[in-house]
Amino acid sequence: MKPEQLEELLRYRIQQAHETLEEAQILLDASAVRGTVNRAYYAMFYALLALLATKQLGTSRHSGALSLFDREFVKPGLFPPEFSRSLHWAFERRQAHDYGEMIPLDREVPQETLDAAVEFVAAIE
Numbered sequence: 453m454k455p456e457q458l459e460e461l462l463r464y465r466i467q468q469a470h471e472t473l474e475e476a477q478i479l480l481d482a483s484a485v486r487g488t489v490n491r492a493y494y495a496m497f498y499a500l501l502a503l504l505a506t507k508q509l510g511t512s513r514h515s516g517a518l519s520l521f522d523r524e525f526v527k528p529g530l531f532p533p534e535f536s537r538s539l540h541w542a543f544e545r546r547q548a549h550d551y552g553e554m555i556p557l558d559r560e561v562p563q564e565t566l567d568a569a570v571e572f573v574a575a576i577e
Contacts, residue, residue: 479562493542496538
């Protein structure tokens with residue numbers, strides 16, 4: 453990929469992350485728990501895709517992207533382990549709320565997920 457193409461891709465992914473954070477906030481304000489968790493996680497995921505692109509890395513699976521983040525950025529000390537934990541936690545919450553049956557809706561989870569997403573996106577940016 454040419455440097456200008458990479459730069460364009462990075463801008464696009466970070467823009468996606470910011471737009472998705474805005475969507476998460478709108479859903480949180482409307483007390484839409486499942487949607488907030490979903491959009492907050494996806495904001496993190498889009499930022500992660502931008503970060504992976506800086507090393508010409510990618511994957512078609514969310515779990516693969518999380519593993520690449522841990523291997524390429526957390527293990528070498530480029531990002532603290534707390535970011536890995538928050539990313540994995542958001543992924544698990546999103547999975548549970550999107551696909552789980554009869555998941556109790558904890559009103560603190562969406563705010564915590566959104567807060568983690570804001571911090572994660574800012575750190576990657």
